[in-house]
Amino acid sequence: MKITVLAGGVGGAKFLRGLREHLRETLPDGVGGTTAEVTAVVNTGDDLWLTGLRVCPDLDSIMYTLGGANDETRGWGRLGESERVSAELTAYGVGWPWFTLGDLDLGTHITRSHLLREGLTLSEATAQLTARWNLGVRLLPMSDQPVETHVVVADETGDGAGAGTRDGTGTRTMHFEEWWVHYRASLPALRFEQHGIESAVAAPGVLEAITGADVVLVAPSNPVVSIDTILAVPGIRAALQATQAPVVGVSPIISGAAVRGMAHACLSAIGVETAADAVALHYGARRSGGVLDAWLVDDTDAALAAGVEAAGVSVTATPLWMNSVAHTAAIAATALAAARALPPRG
Ligand code: GDP
Ligand code: CA
Numbered sequence: 001m002k003i004t005v006l007a008g009g010v011g012g013a014k015f016l017r018g019l020r021e022h023l024r025e026t027l028p029d030g031v032g033g034t035t036a037e038v039t040a041v042v043n044t045g046d047d048l049w050l051t052g053l054r055v056c057p058d059l060d061s062i063m064y065t066l067g068g069a070n071d072e073t074r075g076w077g078r079l080g081e082s083e084r085v086s087a088e089l090t091a092y093g094v095g096w097p098w099f100t101l102g103d104l105d106l107g108t109h110i111t112r113s114h115l116l117r118e119g120l121t122l123s124e125a126t127a128q129l130t131a132r133w134n135l136g137v138r139l140l141p142m143s144d145q146p147v148e149t150h151v152v153v154a155d156e157t158g159d160g161a162g163a164g165t166r167d168g169t170g171t172r173t174m175h176f177e178e179w180w181v182h183y184r185a186s187l188p189a190l191r192f193e194q195h196g197i198e199s200a201v202a203a204p205g206v207l208e209a210i211t212g213a214d215v216v217l218v219a220p221s222n223p224v225v226s227i228d229t230i231l232a233v234p235g236i237r238a239a240l241q242a243t244q245a246p247v248v249g250v251s252p253i254i255s256g257a258a259v260r261g262m263a264h265a266c267l268s269a270i271g272v273e274t275a276a277d278a279v280a281l282h283y284g285a286r287r288s289g290g291v292l293d294a295w296l297v298d299d300t301d302a303a304l305a306a307g308v309e310a311a312g313v314s315v316t317a318t319p320l321w322m323n324s325v326a327h328t329a330a331i332a333a334t335a336l337a338a339a340r341a342l343p344p345r346g
Helices: 010-026 057-066 084-092 103-117 122-130 176-182 206-211 223-232 236-242 263-269 276-283 299-310 325-341
Strands: 002-007 037-042 048-050 053-055 138-141 148-154 171-175 189-195 215-218 247-250 294-297 314-317
Touching: 002 010, 002 206, 002 223, 010 037, 010 057, 010 325, 037 057, 037 206, 053 103, 057 103, 057 122, 057 138, 084 103, 103 122, 122 138, 148 176, 171 176, 189 223, 189 263, 206 236, 215 325, 223 236, 223 263, 223 276, 247 325, 276 294, 276 299, 294 299, 294 325, 299 314, 314 325
Parallel strands: 002 037, 002 215, 037 138, 215 247, 247 294, 294 314
Antiparallel strands: 048 053, 148 171, 148 189
16 A cells, blocks of 8 residues: 655654554554555755755654654654754854754754765655665655745834844745744744745655555645645645545644644634634645545544535544554544545546
């Protein structure tokens, strides 16, 4: 069975780990413990150059989580991390002091930057980085071309440091990570811009992974800056609309809240309510030009199913808290069951 998952960082990583667990239990004995082939198409809109290094936050979150090397307590980065190099960079006055790159994590960024400078594409560099870890999931960046999400905010926000680039129109623009990590998404976003998206091409294997899949899953990831960014890469939305595989999404919103984090600040910027039904309607039903056939909502959101069903997306309500690998495996099992329950596409 070939399963392709669209994924952002932490939410995508947790979901993929649960999916792998479910597949190891039900289809055991292959590479990575399962005979299923799982491909993750990963958002690279958060990527950036920092102190001369290419940092890919979402690819790395997934690699560390599936590799069993992530810091569960902190929720990001490497387990047993130290920050001696970052302290030196801060002493030299380079980098972002609020965007700490741990020493072990820097090993990844140095390796990736080395490979890119040797002329490898991001997909090739990712394949080489992930070969070290027995992930059981193939990680594909959405594109080999750099696409960087920037956030446009009003210029009169009273921030003394006044970060960002101004163009004289009363707004300033900053890299998504600066808005997210430094400002904790507290500056109201006017809009998101994906620099480089027009000339981006889906990375090798991405479109084939979607059109050739048995099932496509949309992970419970940030709808705006993870999933929409992937969908904005030319060709990816069309591949989702064309594939014979059922497309099943998992809501990243439970009871009107972005479970962990600040996704509401992204949703409000694009005028979408922070609600499980609103996100499904934003993705849209495949039969009317959107990308979903089925949608999983949390039990507490079961009452929202009717509106989504009316739009042509079949809804299953099930507990959606990814608070253990076993619970997340059950979510993945429900998503695959929802795919099987759909009428064949014709
Ligand atoms: P990021 O790139 O690290 O921000 O991670 P993603 O884009 O993959 O996912 C972040 C989103 O995952 C959050 O905004 C939440 O909405 C969602 N999320 C996090 N934990 C859970 C959970 O336990 N259950 C569900 N359903 N969604 C979650
Ligand atoms: Ca991210």
